[in-house]
Amino acid sequence: MLYSDLIFIYGILPITVLITFLDRSTEYKNLILVLTSVVFFTFGRPMIILLLFSTIIFDYIFGLLAGYGRRKWLRALGFICSILMNSSLYIIFCWNSLFKNLGIEHLTFSKKLIPLCIAFYTIRGISYVGDVYKKRIKPEKNIFCLLVYMVSYHFMVVGPIVRYGDISEQIRRRTITGQNLNDGLNRFIIGFAKVMILGLSFEKIQAAGLNLIELTPIGAWVGMNAFIGNVYFVFTGYTDMALALGTLNGFRYKENFSPLHLSGYVCGIVKGFNKLLTEFFADFLVTPFKTDKVRYISGVLLSGIFIGLWYGFSQNLLIFGLYFALLVIIEKLFLKRILDKLPKFIGYIYTLAAVFIGASIAYFTRLEDFLSWLKALFGIGTDYMWSVDMRNKTLSYLFLIIIGLLIMIPGFKNVIKRQLKAFSEKGEKNYAVVRITQTAGICLLLIMATASSVMV
Amino acid sequence: MSKKRKRKLNSSQAKSVGNKNKSKINKSSIKADDYDFDNAVYPDNSCLKVPPEGNQTKLSVGDVVLHKIGKDAVVGEYNFINVAVVFLLIMIMGISFALLRNTDEYVENNNKISAETVLNGKFTKKLSKNYIKRLPGKQLLFDTHRIFSYAYGLVSYNDEKGFVSADTGKVIGIKTYDETALVTLTTKATVPTTTTQYTGKTTNTTIKLNKTLFIGPGQLTTTKKTKKTTTKKTTKKTTSETTTAFTGTTWSFKGTTTWKKSTASSVKTTTEVPTAAATEPTSAFDENSDLYNE
Numbered sequence: 001m002l003y004s005d006l007i008f009i010y011g012i013l014p015i016t017v018l019i020t021f022l023d024r025s026t027e028y029k030n031l032i033l034v035l036t037s038v039v040f041f042t043f044g045r046p047m048i049i050l051l052l053f054s055t056i057i058f059d060y061i062f063g064l065l066a067g068y069g070r071r072k073w074l075r076a077l078g079f080i081c082s083i084l085m086n087s088s089l090y091i092i093f094c095w096n097s098l099f100k101n102l103g104i105e106h107l108t109f110s111k112k113l114i115p116l117c118i119a120f121y122t123i124r125g126i127s128y129v130g131d132v133y134k135k136r137i138k139p140e141k142n143i144f145c146l147l148v149y150m151v152s153y154h155f156m157v158v159g160p161i162v163r164y165g166d167i168s169e170q171i172r173r174r175t176i177t178g179q180n181l182n183d184g185l186n187r188f189i190i191g192f193a194k195v196m197i198l199g200l201s202f203e204k205i206q207a208a209g210l211n212l213i214e215l216t217p218i219g220a221w222v223g224m225n226a227f228i229g230n231v232y233f234v235f236t237g238y239t240d241m242a243l244a245l246g247t248l249n250g251f252r253y254k255e256n257f258s259p260l261h262l263s264g265y266v267c268g269i270v271k272g273f274n275k276l277l278t279e280f281f282a283d284f285l286v287t288p289f290k291t292d293k294v295r296y297i298s299g300v301l302l303s304g305i306f307i308g309l310w311y312g313f314s315q316n317l318l319i320f321g322l323y324f325a326l327l328v329i330i331e332k333l334f335l336k337r338i339l340d341k342l343p344k345f346i347g348y349i350y351t352l353a354a355v356f357i358g359a360s361i362a363y364f365t366r367l368e369d370f371l372s373w374l375k376a377l378f379g380i381g382t383d384y385m386w387s388v389d390m391r392n393k394t395l396s397y398l399f400l401i402i403i404g405l406l407i408m409i410p411g412f413k414n415v416i417k418r419q420l421k422a423f424s425e426k427g428e429k430n431y432a433v434v435r436i437t438q439t440a441g442i443c444l445l446l447i448m449a450t451a452s453s454v455m456v
Numbered sequence: 457m458s459k460k461r462k463r464k465l466n467s468s469q470a471k472s473v474g475n476k477n478k479s480k481i482n483k484s485s486i487k488a489d490d491y492d493f494d495n496a497v498y499p500d501n502s503c504l505k506v507p508p509e510g511n512q513t514k515l516s517v518g519d520v521v522l523h524k525i526g527k528d529a530v531v532g533e534y535n536f537i538n539v540a541v542v543f544l545l546i547m548i549m550g551i552s553f554a555l556l557r558n559t560d561e562y563v564e565n566n567n568k569i570s571a572e573t574v575l576n577g578k579f580t581k582k583l584s585k586n587y588i589k590r591l592p593g594k595q596l597l598f599d600t601h602r603i604f605s606y607a608y609g610l611v612s613y614n615d616e617k618g619f620v621s622a623d624t625g626k627v628i629g630i631k632t633y634d635e636t637a638l639v640t641l642t643t644k645a646t647v648p649t650t651t652t653q654y655t656g657k658t659t660n661t662t663i664k665l666n667k668t669l670f671i672g673p674g675q676l677t678t679t680k681k682t683k684k685t686t687t688k689k690t691t692k693k694t695t696s697e698t699t700t701a702f703t704g705t706t707w708s709f710k711g712t713t714t715w716k717k718s719t720a721s722s723v724k725t726t727t728e729v730p731t732a733a734a735t736e737p738t739s740a741f742d743e744n745s746d747l748y749n750e
Contacts, residue, residue, distance in 0.1 A: 010550030014543065182535040185542050428530070435534040439541050446545060 001043040003157055003188075003241040004195050006453060012036060013188075017181075017248055026173055030148045033249060040153040041117060048115045051089075056150050058085055059125040060143050067132040067139030075133055082129035086122040093118045095313035117156035119310070124150055127280060128164045137165040145171050154245040157238050160256035160276040167251060174250035184248035186438075189446045191240030194233045196449040198404045201397040202229035208393040212369055215376035218386035222394060224373075228359045229404050235274060259410035262348045265339060266327040269355060281306050301325050311362070320362045327354055 001008055016036045020029055042049045062085075065078030091098070092107060093115060099107040115121075128149070131137045140146045146164075148171050155162050209216075209223020239256045246253045258272035270278060281303040289295035301322065308321020331339075339347040364370035375381050386394075394401070406412050424431040567586065573579040602619055605611045614620050 006553060010546060010553055014546050014550060017543075178532055178535050178539065181539045185539060189542070431530065432534070435538065439534075439538045442538070442542055443545050446542070446549075450549060 001040050003238060003245070004192060004453060006450065008040070009192065009450075012039065013245075020176070020249065024175075026171075029174070029176075029249065030144070030171065033153075034144075034148055034151055037151040037153040037156070041115065041121075041151060041156065051115075052121075052151060055085065055089065055125065056143070056147055058082075059129060059150065060140070060146050062129045063132045063139045063146070064141075066129050079129050079133040083126055086125040090119060090122040098313055117153075120156055120161065121150065123161055123280065124164075127161065130284060131163060131165055136163075137168065140164070140168070154249065154251065155242050155253065157242065160239060160242065160253060160274075161280050162253050162276070163280075166254060170251050176248070176250040180247050180250060184244045184246075186244075186442055187247065188241050188244035189442050189449070191237045191242075191244060193445040193449040194237030194240060196237075196452040197445075198400060198407075199230055199233040199237055200452055201400040202226045202233060202404065205390075205393050205397060205401070206230055208387070208389045210363070210373065211387070211389070212372065214384075214387045214389075215372060216382050216384050216386045216390065217376060217379045219390045220373055220376040222386075222390070224356060224360055224363070227363050228355065229401075229408070231359070231362075232408060233404065259413075260408070261410050262351045263344070265331055265336060265347060265351050266324065266354050267331050267336070269351065270324055270328055277307065277310065278303070297329050300329050304328075314365055316361055316363075316365050320358060323358055323361055 001012075003009075016032060020032050022028075038049060038052070041052060059082060062078040062082040066075050066082070067078075069075035069078060093109075096107070096109055128137075128140075128146070132139045145168065149162075149164050149167065203226075206223050206226035206229075209219035209221075209226060211219070211223075236257050243253050243255070254276060256274060256276050258275060260272050261268055264271065282299075285303045285306070286296065286299040289299045304321040304323075304325025305318060306321070307324075308317045308319070311317050311320070339350065360370065360373065364373065372381070379385075420434055424434040567573075567579060567582040602611060606613065606619065611619050611621055620626060
């Protein structure tokens with residue numbers, strides 16, 4: 001199940017929110033959260049529940065071992081066991097195509113059996129035991145608290161990667177206020193609209209523009225930008241929904257996406273996009289070796305490889321990870337200093353170009369396709385400037401493209417917020433107008449996103 | 457204490473606090489900087505003139521408190537409206553979807569989803585069958601199941617043939633392994649007869665025949681129901697329940713009677729409630745099954 005499924009939005013979500021309000025105690029809220037998460041996680045895949053609970057028990061034991069082991073090697077053993085168990089699960093389920101290619105039949109599963117959210121589930125297990133091993137947190141003695149953290153469906157689909165230390169207190173004590181409900185619902189619907197309206201529109205433009213049968217120069221440029229837009233809105237949309245679900249349940253999670261400022265160059269983009277994932281790998285592979293240059297570089301490269309493979313098991317994603325890792329290293333070593341001295345627009349162009357190429361590496365799985373797209377960018381081997389399909393799609397979604405671009409511009413949202421605030425502060429009536437318009441807008445977004453979801 | 461009185465008291469208390477504070481402020485006033493004007497909702501409300509940002513005029517604590525209370529109340533009010541409207545919309549749309557989707561829709565492998573199929577369990581049964589078909593490690597599952605069946609006495613071990621069905625003596629192999637066949641693993645069921653006395657009232661007698669098979673913890677469990685409804689005239693409410701245990705199988709019989717008004721004369725009759733037709737014993741592992749063979 002996904003957050004954007006109608007059965008979730010119109011069935012599980014409202015029922016859960018209502019049931020959660022029946023009792024004020026945190027234990028009750030946790031119980032409802034666990035039950036809902038189990039339904040969410042095992043929807044259509046009931047056998048997964050066995051896997052889920054058995055691994056939690058093991059992670060609990062490994063956590064205790066990593067925290068209370070009398071000897072250093074015993075504590076390290078706990079951490080290594082957790083890495084082995086969780087990464088095996090990750091490889092078996094998330095890289096299942098690997099076994100199909102190798103001809104290992106009994107490890108090749110039907111797609112219907114593979115749990116959707118196993119990637120974030122496994123990384124949570126590693127992060128918990130890792131944090132215990134690194135002495136950032138104490139090992140959890142109450143397995144129910146760990147269960148709440150591990151199975152919580154709030155950050156199951158696209159993250160964010162929430163660390164146990166960030167929410168251990170909230171698992172034990174939290175309250176849900178009217179403000180929580182208001183903010184959570186609004187943000188959830190905005191996220192839903194991002195995925196279903198903007199994400200889908202950009203996806204259609206991308207499909208038309210990057211259609212390898214009729215590649216055109218405008219199609220190649222616009223299509224790849226649409227791919228970036230699609231990825232951005234799908235990721236940020238799902239993350240908004242995840243954070244909103246947390247807010248509805250009284251949790252406060254860390255933000256996963258920062259506004260993409262070009263002034264930070266590629267380093268800024270890498271740190272801002274899915275930043276908790278980057279932070280997670282950096283914490284274990286880069287930060288401990290910051291003093292040693294060689295180790296630092298190898299740590300960044302390793303992080304790049306892991307992040308690339310995290311997104312999917314394919315050569316192009318491996319190269320994608322390495323590509324950004326190399327750019328980060330180059331910037332840290334000398335490029336940043338040079339770019340800082342040059343006019344700002346050169347830095348911006350460099351960043352945009354780097355992201356554009358990076359996206360193309362992530363998109364194309366075959367080298368021939370990548371090369372033909374590269375040629376089409378400059379009109380080599382193409383007969384027309386753009387295809388009929390591309391033109392129709394672009395013109396149909398022009399309004400949404402403009403809205404999407406405005407949202408992606410970092411300062412735009414703040415300007416609008418400031419204007420609205422200034423307007424609402426002029427008087428009670430103005431404030432009422434702003435709030436009622438906001439409510440109407442949210443309702444409209446919900447209806448539009450649902451319609452888009454039904455049509456898909 | 458009534459709510460109105462409480463409110464009055466609270467408001468008067470607030471006023472008195474405000475007055476006290478005002479008097480204090482005359483002596484030790486706070487600066488406008490101490491108050492967060494950025495988050496002010498409507499500064500010109502309640503005859504309260506809030507100075508513009510950066511103005512160093514003095515503001516009483518009472519005014520600040522009143523302003524804060526007013527602001528919170530208004531924000532809370534609009535929050536409530538927003539939540540209520542959005543939630544109502546979600547509920548309306550959810551109910552509409554539930555009603556609209558209640559049509560003949562096939563999910564997968566001719567598995568029809570409708571209110572009827574969901575309620576009578578056919579949908580979930582077929583869904584689980586499709587799911588089990590996809591499970592990996594058929595041999596492992598089969599072996600585990602065979603061990604449990606052996607432990608429960610459903611199958612016996614023969615040195616020459618290996619595992620054989622306890623009833624039929626047929627060899628059990630993975631190709632003949634079937635969940636549905638296990639349901640019919642039984643001999644003739646002797647369901648007892650209920651006797652009802654008629655005294656002129658119409659009754660509806662519903663007989664439910666439930667058969668449940670437990671073959672081990674976490675293993676397949678199947679329930680089959682036979683429903684028979686007869687209309688009788690009776691004076692006595694009769695309920696009989698019998699459970700006959702077979703090897704690994706449980707039959708349960710339940711007859712219930714509901715009353716209806718009738719003006720017919722009282723006649724004493726003895727009736728026999730028809731027993732459900734028992735199936736012929738079949739192999740525990742049906743050869744035609746494809747449950748574990750994709």
